Amino acid sequence: MRERLFGRNGALMAIFTRSMKENQPAAPSTEALADSSIEIPAGDALEAVLLDAGGPVDLSENRVDSPAARSLRESGVELVVPLISRGELIGTLNLGHRRSDQPYSTDDRRLLTDLSSQVAPAIRVAQLVHEQQAAASERERIEQELQVASLIQQTLLPKELPDVPGWEIDAFYRPARAVGGDFYDCLALPDGRLGLVIGDVTDKGVPAALVMATCRSTLRAAVERSDDPGVVLADVNEVLVPEIPARMFVTCLYMILDPDSGKVTFANAGHNLPYVRTSSGVIELRATGMPLGLMPGSDYEVHTAMIEPGDIVLLSSDGIVEAHNPSGEMYGFARMIGRIGAIAPDGDLIDDLVTDLDSYAGFEAEQEDDVTLVSVRRLSSARDAARAFVDEPEVLASFSVPSVLGNEREVMDRMTAGLGKLLPQEQLLRLQTAVVETAMNAIEHGNRGDPELLVDVEVKRYRRRLEVAVTDHGGPRGEIDAETPDIEAKLAGDQSPRGWGLFLIEQMVDEMETTAHGDDFTVTLTMRLKGGA
């Protein structure tokens, strides 16, 4: 920051403020000497002199010798007036030689001292505001970038997994806040076979998401040219090597499943190995090869294995094995293999692993990396096969309450009783808050507080999710006030302090959906179940 002023005595005067962050270099200046901005680095001998001086320091009288003092003298600075705020040197007021050739008088110096005592706090405040603005816009930029990365990634992941008779294919993907570069894909091949892909791009955020997008489309194209997983990976590698930014690469496993025979053919580009839970224990599907994008001409071994009825294949990214618990220990392969081996024949492996991971890392802990799991189970019987495709819900509670304010608590209590111990505590509390708000809306806005009208509640448990449907019968409602609550506006009195209900509901549950049928208006709240089935 630099201001040029002309002192009343005609001397050239300039205010220099110091960069408050030590690692921030002084702005280079190409201007004339007297204008050049001179940083006084922390620890420079001149700093101590200025802090102790209690007023202007005359560089022609004071013998202090330091890089900053030399630079100032060379630029023609004669008098340096320290600007001090809370014991910290935040800048200087630099004056050149008086144009009248008179020395600076005692009066001049007193005036400058007074001036500096008033200028310093003002500059400090300006600096703080500036720093805060910079920090806020940096946070906003990071936030926006994360949203873009997350959007790219989630748009490209499969929306749904194929139904393959005799098989049950499941996937789980949970991005880290910083959005790592995990991806998975599922491709229906023309001959009825199925291509399964799992990969991880080094790096995070938008760069990783873009490489992931490139890799995914390249792979989809390569799959059309060859049904040899080794050739597919080699093709993708050749495309990626010249395209990929330096120091980035992609680990990837590509597996082709023949659902009729149970034969899998796979190749691996440096990705975590798949595991198979078999009747005789957990086995690794070994295959080696260089990660994609590292060097041209890489070869990928192709291996095969048979997946028997009852077996489960698990593809994973390193987000799970490299997760840490609060004492800093890694989740590790041994623990994962232990869980795979211990899963019941009809147990849900992905739910089991995610639940175990969450309790290991701590429910409140921020996830370090993306967690991606793909499981492929070969069903062992017709009964199993039938079960896999029907997700018949179990009704845990179904009741109605009159539209009297206060009854939302009864709704909460009866829902909670129906749930038993289905949800972990934090998830239960969130659902309770959301259900209370939804029931209040139904009572107050939907049924307009008419005690003759009922609010119906149904709690249904599906294999992977819990649904709470709250229905009112008040007929078409007016416009829902969808204004996003803005606390600043509320505190300033520009917005009503109310209006948090819908916001809270949306924040508390995984999904919220509304449907209207005649006079009925239903809000359905969904919580994904992390626990095993």
Next chain:
Amino acid sequence: MPNQPLGYTIEEGDDSMVVRLTGDIDGSGAAVFREITEATQGPVILDFTAVGFINSSGIALIVGFLAATRAVHQPVSACGLTSHYRHIFEITRLSDFMDIYDDETAALAVSR
């Protein structure tokens, strides 16, 4: 559990007033918050240790209280929130306008 009406006690400390809230914070607590607004001056610590339940109308009352105290430059901090309600204070950004401490001891240590 049935609705527990909102109650409070105020303890005047050397540097701040501690308002210990009890019961549930919902729309029916409006009169109580008006009383608290009138009864307090200087720095206020809201202690939520004995609060079991807060809904969106309760959040609105807290926002209203915060708006009133900010208008007269009265700093407000909060303590004793469960992790669930602390999370709600964070997503509503109430926590950007009041310092939040684990308990009264921690809140008092800072107000001193």
